Amino acid sequence: xxxxxxxxxxxxxxxxxILYQDDLVTAFRDIQPQAPVHILIVPNRQIPTADDIVPxxxxxxxxxxxxxxDLAREAGISQDGYRLMINCREHGGQEVFHLHLHLLGGCSxxxxxxx
Ligand code: AMP
Numbered sequence: 851x852x853x854x855x856x857x858x859x860x861x862x863x864x865x866x867x868i869l870y871q872d873d874l875v876t877a878f879r880d881i882q883p884q885a886p887v888h889i890l891i892v893p894n895r896q897i898p899t900a901d902d903i904v905p906x907x908x909x910x911x912x913x914x915x916x917x918x919x920d921l922a923r924e925a926g927i928s929q930d931g932y933r934l935m936i937n938c939r940e941h942g943g944q945e946v947f948h949l950h951l952h953l954l955g956g957c958s959x960x961x962x963x964x965x
Pocket of ligand 1: 936946
């Protein structure tokens with residue numbers, strides 16, 4: 851799978867508001883926020899979809915969740931709560947084929963699925 855725009859963000863080749871980066875993951879603000887807080891947390895290695903996760907990715911995936919919780923606390927949305935979401939392929943509505951965890955919050959997000 852060819853790389854996506856997220857690899858360029860990770861390498862800082864194109865602009866993005868990067869909030870956190872370490873050896874395994876990068877977090878940056880979504881360019882089209884769907885909530886007052888909308889941050890994407892991605893593994894630095896391009897894992898195209900949730901269906902492509904292998905055991906070697908466990909450290910990065912665990913890091914993504916921990917970083918999401920830290921960023922939620924920093925954004926002041928932990929007490930009210932938030933949503934963590936990963937879309938997979940067509941039925942999941944995935945648009946960028948570099949696995950990413952959406953951190954959404956800052957308002958009541960309503961039901962989990964639009965019907
Ligand atoms: P998904 O539909 O789960 O694949 O989500 C892709 C997300 O990436 C969308 O919320 C987009 O707004 C976001 N996105 C696409 N391009 C960029 C970019 N250059 N910088 C930040 N977020 C982006």
